[in-house]
Amino acid sequence: GAGVSQSPSNKVTEKGKDVELRCDPISGHTALYWYRQRLGQGLEFLIYFQGNSAPDKSGLPSDRFSAERTGESVSTLTIQRTQQEDSAVYLCASSRDRGGYTFGSGTRLTVV
Amino acid sequence: GQQLNQSPQSMFTQEGEDVSMNCTSSSIFNTWLWYKQDPGEGPVLLIALYKAGELTSNGRLTAQFGITRKDSFLNISASIPSDVGIYFCAGGTSYGKLTFGQGTILTVHP
Numbered sequence: 001g002a003g004v005s006q007s008p009s010n011k012v013t014e015k016g017k018d019v020e021l022r023c024d025p026i027s028g029h030t031a032l033y034w035y036r037q038r039l040g041q042g043l044e045f046l047i048y049f050q051g052n053s054a055p056d057k058s059g060l061p062s063d064r065f066s067a068e069r070t071g072e073s074v075s076t077l078t079i080q081r082t083q084q085e086d087s088a089v090y091l092c093a094s095s096r097d098r099g100g101y102t103f104g105s106g107t108r109l110t111v112v
Numbered sequence: 113g114q115q116l117n118q119s120p121q122s123m124f125t126q127e128g129e130d131v132s133m134n135c136t137s138s139s140i141f142n143t144w145l146w147y148k149q150d151p152g153e154g155p156v157l158l159i160a161l162y163k164a165g166e167l168t169s170n171g172r173l174t175a176q177f178g179i180t181r182k183d184s185f186l187n188i189s190a191s192i193p194s195d196v197g198i199y200f201c202a203g204g205t206s207y208g209k210l211t212f213g214q215g216t217i218l219t220v221h222p
Contacts, residue, residue, distance in 0.1 A: 041215075042200060045211070093154070101145075102157070103147075103154030104154050105153050105154050106153075
């Protein structure tokens with residue numbers, strides 16, 4: 001597609017439930033990134049996929065967070081047993097080279 | 113880990129005035145990027161810098177990659193109301209993950 005597509009755009013879930021967030025990167029972009037943005041804050045790196053290399057998971061805040069990507073296509077970020085502190089906007093970005101990322105519009109997650 | 117100090121945290125300006133914001137780091141980066149984020153949207157890339165000392169313009173925006181590789185600034189000339197938003201700097205050591213500043217909230221008064 002023309003841009004990075006994320007779904008859902010908004011998600012409200014009950015504490016303790018699992019959620020799955022989806023990212024469709026720009027076609028041909030080999031790198032895919034997930035970031036978290038809490039209200040009024042900057043972007044916090046979560047995980048990075050580059051082609052078929054092992055992902056850089058160094059930013060995942062706990063083992064409740066996991067992400068997968070099949071080849072150079074869709075990625076899903078899964079949060080298990082959600083907590084209220086998980087409430088944030090989850091942003092996905094993709095890039096082809098070091099020309100900078102293209103971000104999606106994000107998924108706004110609210111845990112109640 | 114690497115941290116970026118972005119300043120100011122917020123700024124108010126009159127339409128038509130020039131504004132400037134900057135980022136500094138204790139670590140060296142080989143890429144500096146500037147993004148703008150509007151409410152409810154993801155950040156949009158404004159300018160990318162790849163070489164120490166590089167000065168790049170994009171319309172009314174000008175950004176520079178500091179010689180020490182530890183800083184960058186963004187200037188907006190003749191600000192207009194649609195410049196309102198949050199501006200983020202980001203530094204990268206490769207085309208892998210970027211480290212983002214905390215953002216500068218810009219308000220432009222007509």
